[in-house]
Structure formats: structure tokens, C-alpha cells
Amino acid sequence: xxxxxxxSHPLIQHKLSILRREDTSTKVFRELVNEIAMLMxxxxxxxxxxxxxxxxxxxxKTTQKQLAGKKLAIVxxxxxxxxxxxxxxxxVPAAKVGHIGMYRDEETLQPVEYLVKLPEDIDQRQIFxxxxxxxxxxxxxxxxxxxxxxxxxxxxxVCLVAAPEGVKALQEAHPDIDIYTxxxxxxxNDNGYIIPGLGDAGDRLFGTK
Ligand code: PRP
Ligand code: URA
Numbered sequence: 001x002x003x004x005x006x007x008s009h010p011l012i013q014h015k016l017s018i019l020r021r022e023d024t025s026t027k028v029f030r031e032l033v034n035e036i037a038m039l040m041x042x043x044x045x046x047x048x049x050x051x052x053x054x055x056x057x058x059x060x061k062t063t064q065k066q067l068a069g070k071k072l073a074i075v076x077x078x079x080x081x082x083x084x085x086x087x088x089x090x091x092v093p094a095a096k097v098g099h100i101g102m103y104r105d106e107e108t109l110q111p112v113e114y115l116v117k118l119p120e121d122i123d124q125r126q127i128f129x130x131x132x133x134x135x136x137x138x139x140x141x142x143x144x145x146x147x148x149x150x151x152x153x154x155x156x157x158v159c160l161v162a163a164p165e166g167v168k169a170l171q172e173a174h175p176d177i178d179i180y181t182x183x184x185x186x187x188x189n190d191n192g193y194i195i196p197g198l199g200d201a202g203d204r205l206f207g208t209k
Contacts, residue, residue: 001175003180006184012036015032015036019033019160029204033084037083040182042091050065052065053066072125073096073127075097075129076097080133080202082205083205084158084160085097085130099116100113100143100146100147101115101116102139125154128156130158131158134166136192137167137169141170141173155178157178159180160183163186163197
């Protein structure tokens with residue numbers, strides 16, 4: 001079974017509380033999503049492999065470490081996942097960015113995929129699949145299906161707010177992937193929204209409602 005980790009650093013909890021407030025503006029919401037993603041990135045990238053590199057300092061030759069092996073791809077689930085990309089890219093500027101477009105049918109709550117654009121060598125990359133919300137889990141499951149269909153084998157799912165129902169569904173469908181969240185909330189309501197949650201992440205991020 002992959003890892004499940006709630007990254008509950010005090011800075012993250014503080015920023016997340018502001019993010020949840022209904023009176024938080026689109027501008028601040030956008031800034032906070034990126035900041036929290038960046039703070040989470042520190043932990044999510046903890047087991048990236050290192051290799052030795054010989055360098056010359058002004059004083060002497062020395063063997064030090066650099067990131068090695070598998071390269072990284074950051075893959076946001078559109079729309080709301082886009083809000084997390086810049087924060088993560090600021091930590092790993094060489095990362096490639098793929099996109100998976102998906103929306104939830106508001107009646108059936110089933111995800112509908114409308115776009116997949118990934119780096120060509122996605123099968124050789126460590127993937128950070130990002131979406132602020134893990135609610136029923138349908139979107140994340142379909143996104144992982146889509147990545148695996150294209151050969152991806154090394155996937156970490158990173159979200160800000162997760163419902164227990166979504167965590168369970170994603171773990172059952174894809175027991176091999178690691179899941180990181182900034183908060184594990186109480187449950188879903190009848191419309192598939194997370195309680196207490198933060199509302200519709202895409203609408204709040206892009207100001208569309
Ligand atoms: C939201 C969110 C996730 C999905 C989570 O996207 O960003 O992708 O819902 O719900 P699930 O776990 O039940 O699938 P939404 O469908 O609202 O699309 P949008 O980001 O384009 O607004
Ligand atoms: N998608 C969202 O944006 N928010 C929720 O609470 C559930 C799904």
C-alpha cells in the first residue's frame with residue numbers, strides 16, 4: 001500500500017484556514033494555493049533520489065549531491081490543479097508540466113476527461129499529480145488511470161483537502177500510489193462537496209462564480 005500522509009505543518013494549517021474562509025478574495029486564494037503547494041512540495045519531494053557529483057569549490061575539489069535519476073513531471077488536473085503548479089515548479093524548476101483536463105458531471109458526480117497532454121517520456125518520470133480537492137475520488141482515479149495507460153508507474157497524488165471517502169476510493173483503485181494532503185476533512189455532503197472544505201476550488205481560484 002502506498003503512503004498516506006497529512007502534511008500538517010503549522011504554516012500550512014494557518015494558510016489553509018484563510019483559504020477555507022468564504023470572505024477570502026480570488027487574489028488571496030490564488031496566492032495561498034501556490035504557497036501551500038510549495039510548502040507541501042518540500043515534504044512530497046523528500047525521497048527524490050540523489051547522486052554524487054564532483055565539483056570544485058573556491059577551496060578544493062569535493063564530492064557532493066545532486067538530484068538524480070528519474071526526472072519529475074508535475075501534472076495538474078484542470079482546472080483547479082493549475083493553481084498548485086507554480087508553487088511546485090518554483091522548487092523544481094526543471095520539472096516538465098503535463099495537463100489532464102477533467103470536470104465532474106454535476107448530476108452523476110462522474111468525472112469526464114476532456115484533455116490529456118503529457119511530456120513524451122512520461123513513462124520514465126516521477127509524477128506529482130496535483131488537484132486541490134479529493135472528494136469522491138472519481139477525478140483522481142480517472143487521472144491515475146489515464147497516466148498508467150500511458151506507461152506512468154511512479155505517481156504521487158497531492159491535494160490540499162481530502163474527504164475520507166475519496167482517500168478510501170483512491171487507495172482501493174490504486175493501492176500503489178502515495179497520497180499527500182494538507183487536511184483530512186470530515187465527510188462529503190449530498191452534492192459531493194467536502195465538509196467543511198473550501199467550496200468549489202476551480203470557481204474560487206478563477207473567480208468564475
Ligand atoms: C473539482 C476538483 C477535483 C474534483 C474533485 O473539479 O478540482 O478535480 O472536483 O471531485 P471528485 O473527487 O469527486 O472527483 P471540478 O469537477 O469542479 O472541475 P473544475 O476544476 O474544472 O472546476
Ligand atoms: N470539488 C471541489 O472543488 N470542492 C469540493 O468540495 C468537492 C469537489
